[in-house]
Amino acid sequence: xxxxxxxxxxxxxxxxxxxxxxxxxxxxxxxxxxxxxxxxxxxxxxxxxxxxxxxxxxxxxxxxxxxxxxxxxxxxxxxxxxxxxxxxxxxxxxxxxxxxxxxxxxxxxxxxxxxxxxxxxxxxxxxxxxxxxxxxxxxxxxxxxxxxxxxxxxxxxxxxxxxxxxxxxxxxxxxxxxxxxxxxxxxxxxxxxxxxxxxxxxxxxxxxxxxxxxxxxxxxxxxxxxxxxxxxxxxxxxxxxxxxxxxxxxxxxxxxxxxxxxxxxxxxxxxxxxxxxxxxxxxxxxxxxxxxxxxxxxxxxxxxxxxxxxxxxxxxxxxxxxxxx
Amino acid sequence: xxxxxxxxxxxxxxxxxxxxxxxxxxxxxxxxxxxxxxxxxxxxxxxxxxxxxxxxxxxxxxxxxxxxxxxxxxxxxxxxxxxxxxxxxxxxxxxxxxxxxxxxxxxxxxxxxxxxxxxxxxxxxxxxxxxxxxxxxxxxxxxxxxxxxxxxxxxxxxxxxxxxxxxxxxxxxxxxxxxxxxxxxxxxxxxxxxxxxxxxxxxxxxxxxxxxxxxxxxxxxxxxxxxxxxxxxxxxxxxxxxxxxxxxxxxxxxxxxxxxxxxxxxxxxxxxxxxxxxxxxxxxxxxxxxxxxxxxxxxxxxxxxxxxxxxxxxxxxxxxx
Numbered sequence: 330x331x332x333x334x335x336x337x338x339x340x341x342x343x344x345x346x347x348x349x350x351x352x353x354x355x356x357x358x359x360x361x362x363x364x365x366x367x368x369x370x371x372x373x374x375x376x377x378x379x380x381x382x383x384x385x386x387x388x389x390x391x392x393x394x395x396x397x398x399x400x401x402x403x404x405x406x407x408x409x410x411x412x413x414x415x416x417x418x419x420x421x422x423x424x425x426x427x428x429x430x431x432x433x434x435x436x437x438x439x440x441x442x443x444x445x446x447x448x449x450x451x452x453x454x455x456x457x458x459x460x461x462x463x464x465x466x467x468x469x470x471x472x473x474x475x476x477x478x479x480x481x482x483x484x485x486x487x488x489x490x491x492x493x494x495x496x497x498x499x500x501x502x503x504x505x506x507x508x509x510x511x512x513x514x515x516x517x518x519x520x521x522x523x524x525x526x527x528x529x530x531x532x533x534x535x536x537x538x539x540x541x542x543x544x545x546x547x548x549x550x551x552x553x554x555x556x557x558x559x560x561x562x563x564x565x566x567x568x569x570x571x572x573x574x575x576x577x578x579x580x581x582x583x584x585x586x587x588x589x590x591x592x593x594x595x596x597x598x599x600x601x602x603x604x605x606x607x608x609x610x611x612x613x614x615x616x617x618x619x620x621x622x623x624x625x626x627x628x629x630x631x632x633x634x635x636x637x638x639x640x641x642x643x644x645x646x647x648x649x650x651x652x653x654x
Numbered sequence: 655x656x657x658x659x660x661x662x663x664x665x666x667x668x669x670x671x672x673x674x675x676x677x678x679x680x681x682x683x684x685x686x687x688x689x690x691x692x693x694x695x696x697x698x699x700x701x702x703x704x705x706x707x708x709x710x711x712x713x714x715x716x717x718x719x720x721x722x723x724x725x726x727x728x729x730x731x732x733x734x735x736x737x738x739x740x741x742x743x744x745x746x747x748x749x750x751x752x753x754x755x756x757x758x759x760x761x762x763x764x765x766x767x768x769x770x771x772x773x774x775x776x777x778x779x780x781x782x783x784x785x786x787x788x789x790x791x792x793x794x795x796x797x798x799x800x801x802x803x804x805x806x807x808x809x810x811x812x813x814x815x816x817x818x819x820x821x822x823x824x825x826x827x828x829x830x831x832x833x834x835x836x837x838x839x840x841x842x843x844x845x846x847x848x849x850x851x852x853x854x855x856x857x858x859x860x861x862x863x864x865x866x867x868x869x870x871x872x873x874x875x876x877x878x879x880x881x882x883x884x885x886x887x888x889x890x891x892x893x894x895x896x897x898x899x900x901x902x903x904x905x906x907x908x909x910x911x912x913x914x915x916x917x918x919x920x921x922x923x924x925x926x927x928x929x930x931x932x933x934x935x936x937x938x939x940x941x942x943x944x945x946x947x948x949x950x951x952x953x954x955x956x957x958x959x960x961x962x963x964x965x966x967x968x969x970x971x972x973x974x975x
Contacts, residue, residue, distance in 0.1 A: 353784070379784065385814070390773050390807025397777020400762055403784060420804070421698070424767050425774060433755035434746035434764065435971035469972050493974035 330513055335505040336560050337479035338368050338444075338626035341486035342406060344377055344515070348643040349404060352490055355382040355395055356408030357447075365410045366446065366505050376633060392418035392443065396426050396495075399441045409445035409473035411567040418443075419464075426495040427470030437607060442489045444498035446505070447475070448539055448589050449626055449637055458626035458633075461592035466567045466599070472520060473567040475499040477541035479509040481564050484518030492520060501539045523570035527576065532647055533577040535600060536587035540638060544587050547643035558647060565595060571654050573605045574600065583650045587643055617646045655864070657933045663863050664928070665942050667697040667921050670721045672950045673730060674894075677720070677737060680954065681898045688735045688912035689766075690751050693721035695861075695893035698920035699824050700725040702866025703792055703886070706874065708924050712760045712778045712791040714771055717752035718824075719764030722794055726761040728754070734953035742958035747963045748971060762787075768829075769802030771795070771819070776808045776883075779817035783881055791819040792870075792875050797887075798829025801837060809851040820850065820873055821885045824860065826892045831906035848885035860888030861918040864927065886887055891915040 332340075346352045358365045360373035368533040373381040376634075384391040388409065395405035409415040415422070426439045449458035465473045472494055476482040482500070489496040526541065527548050536544035541562045548558040559577050563569055578584050584604055586597040597618040604616060622636040673883030674692045681690050693700070696718075704713055704725040715722040723733055728744060737751050752766040762778060763767050765771035775793030782789045799805050800823060812819050825844055827834050835841040845855035858869045866888060873884045893916055894902050903912045928934030 334729050384963030385807075385810060387807040387810065388806050390776075393770070393773020393804065393808070394777040394780055394811055397776070397779075398781040398784070400774065401778050403781050420767055420770055422775060424770060429763070430974065432749040432753040433745070433757065433969045434748045436745065436755050437762070440972045464707075472973075487944035554790070567687075603711035621967060 330511055331508050332479055332511050333505065334479045334482050334500070334507050334509070335366065335368055337483040337511050338486055339370060341483045342369065342372070343375070345487055346380065351402065351404045352406065353380040353403065354406045354408060355384060355391055357384055357386055357410045359383060359408050359617055364408065364504065368505070374417050384571055388414050388417035389421055391629070393421040393425065395441055396421055399439045400429065404440045405441045406490065407441065409443060411457060412445055413444065413457055413459055414448040415443070422465070422471070422497070423468050424494070427468045430608060431470060438493050439495045440493045442486070442496045442498050444486070445500060446502040447499040448501045449633070450502035452628055452630060452633055454628040455625035460621065462499055462566055462590070463590055463594060463596045466596060471495055471497055471567065472565070473497045473499065474520065474565050475538040476564055477504070477538055477562055479511050481508070481518060483511055484516050485564060487518065488517045488520050491517070499538065505538055507542070514562055518564070521565045521570055522570040523561050523563045523573040524584045525559060525573065526562050527558065527560040529559035529581070531557045532559070532583040532585060532650060533580060533581045534558050534560045534585045534587060534643070534647065535563060536560065537566060537576055538589070539547065540587040543640055543643055545639050546622040547647065550640065550644060556647065556651065569600070569603065569650065571603045571607065575604060578604055578608045579611045581584065582611055583652055584612070585619060585643065585646045586616065587619045587638055589621050589637060591623055592618060593623060595620055614650050614652060617650045619643055619646045658789050660924070660928050660933050663701055663705065663867065663943065664921070664924055664934070665946065666725055667863060668735070668942055668946045669743050670697045670700070670724050671921060672946050673724060673734070673953070674720060676950045676954055677772055678898065680737070681847060683701070685958065686751070689717070689719040690737070691716055691896065692894045692898070692900040695791060695915070695919070696824055696826060696890045697721055698821065698863035698866055699860045699888045699890055699972040700794070702863040703870040704744065704796070706867060706871050707792065707963055710760055711789045712762055713790065713794070714762040714775050714778065714794060715764050715794040716771060716799065717764055717766040718796070719752065719754050722972065723754045723756060723761050723888040726756065726759050728756040728761060730949055730953040731956040734957040735960050738957040739962065740957055741963040741967070746967060756798065766915055769795070769799040769804040772805045772808035775819050775821070776812045779812065779819035780815065782793065782818055790819070790874050792822055793819055794822045794824060796829060797823055797825040797827070798832070798835055798837060800803070800844055801849050809853060809883070813851045816882045817884050818877045818881035820870070820877060821883065823885065823887045824890050825887055826829050826890050827836070828892070828896070828906065830896045831904060832908065841957055843924065845885050845887040846876055848886070853883045855885035855887065857887040860890030861923055863920055863922045863924050868870065
């Protein structure tokens with residue numbers, strides 16, 4: 330069945346809410362507006378306003394409320410209209426959701442999913458265009474997922490809802506309308522499992538979320554030039570499936586990491602460290618990172634384009650790591 | 655109230671008082687480290703409000719949380735062991751003084767980011783309502799939390815969705831060292847903040863355990879039968895410093911003020927009431943003193959003799975496996 334990323338998320342949440350009465354959806358505009366990006370279309374009509382809760386614009390308040398509800402045995406899904414607004418809930422996510430289990434010596438757990446779009450869309454400027462996944466990955470106690478396809482979005486969101494830990498689930502505005510094959514009926518994808526999305530022997534490209542699509546496009550172009558790239562989508566950023574990545578690098582000897590976020594202390598730096606520590610002797614060239622530029626996101630289209638990785642930069646990076654540029 | 659009930663209230667307050675005094679001693683001996691915020695002077699608020707609750711009602715507090723935890727019925731041995739950072743502590747030594755949790759007793763924790771646990775309290779109350787149960791949630795915090803954004807967000811949501819949460823503001827007049835009139839625009843009537851969200855609110859003498867008990871008894875029954883938030887402003891006073899790092903009076907208040915407030919000591923107030931009404935005798939108080947003294951001594955012994963957590967536990971409880 331060919332459906333959009335948006336529909337895949339809708340199906341996953343619908344399935345889980347039908348399966349488990351304890352699951353509810355809370356956030357700004359999730360009910361009668363049908364979701365700011367229409368992800369929860371039809372939900373309030375199906376499940377009623379007791380389980381689909383429109384909130385005031387108070388991220389700390391409603392995220393904290395959901396964490397408190399999870400402490401008492403419910404399984405909330407919090408929709409952040411975007412992760413930029415999630416910054417207002419950072420105290421709740423970092424100081425409460427991530428730590429309550431540890432601080433209580435294992436007495437309490439916080440089964441919660443906090444989801445919404447991250448990264449840039451088109452010309453939304455600095456406060457609406459950020460990739461903050463590294464912030465969340467830094468915190469012990471959180472799991473972080475960033476799926477690229479409708480298939481992964483559905484399977485991983487279902488797993489996230491069933492997980493007993495707080496899960497940060499990062500979508501992308503520019504992915505909502507993308508289509509992909511999704512199998513009918515019930516399936517889940519294990520958290521912490523990467524996927525080799527294209528096999529190849531010459532170079533490994535690791536890319537997640539929107540950048541995964543870019544990596545696949547670049548690999549297609551490179552193949553026409555006789556370069557076989559192995560593309561890997563980690564899908565889960567924490568816990569990272571370093572085994573799949575390292576196994577590939579041991580085979581190819583070369584690695585390019587593509588991420589939309591800022592380079593300094595970005596997720597790619599962590600992936601590179603993991604690969605250096607585990608496969609140093611197998612590397613034929615230094616790892617190359619393709620990242621967003623170290624600037625707040627500008628509004629003007631040419632400047633915005635320059636700030637975000639594109640296909641040409643991925644191709645250039647691959648040629649650099651192969652020593653053919 | 656019956657004589658037996660009064661003696662129980664007194665015993666609860668005395669246990670907290672002696673427990674806290676002993677904690678201060680243990681801090682001086684370096685048996686307890688980190689931050690230690692004592693509840694001495696404020697006992698009537700926790701005891702008056704909590705001891706009348708059902709066991710399945712929820713209590714959640716801030717970082718000055720020993721009193722609330724003990725009033726909810728936690729084992730003093732395990733509380734002291736937690737302060738000592740021992741494996742036998744309530745939280746296996748992972749939480750410490752500011753993060754006591756006793757989940758089976760529905761004491762849902764001490765939280766150390768000011769204002770940050772008020773949304774959690776509304777969430778507990780949301781879960782009660784969602785599951786069509788009839789528990790209530792008591793949420794304790796200092797007046798220093800009232801102007802925080804998270805408190806306002808919590809007040810609004812609790813009122814908007816008629817959640818069964820009772821916000822108990824312990825107004826001890828100082829947010830650490832900042833007097834209330836320097837921190838809150840509506841300092842002369844802090845409860846007005848809650849009323850502005852449509853939350854019913856009352857002020858009570860937080861040094862008078864019977865007054866606290868009478869108010870919360872009435873409020874708990876009302877909230878249980880008809881869910882809606884309520885705000886209690888309990889006027890109280892901390893006899894000790896903000897934490898053990900801070901002398902009893904500090905630079906921000908005078909010795910004379912502290913001495914004056916000590917004349918309203920909640921233990922003295924209740925004891926006098928009981929003696930005057932002949933519902934308690936010197937012999938009763940002597941006996942309670944002995945019982946509580948032994949309980950606290952036993953808690954210290956238990957904590958001291960307990961082992962520290964083993965190294966592997968460092969990595970446990972981060973995730974549910």
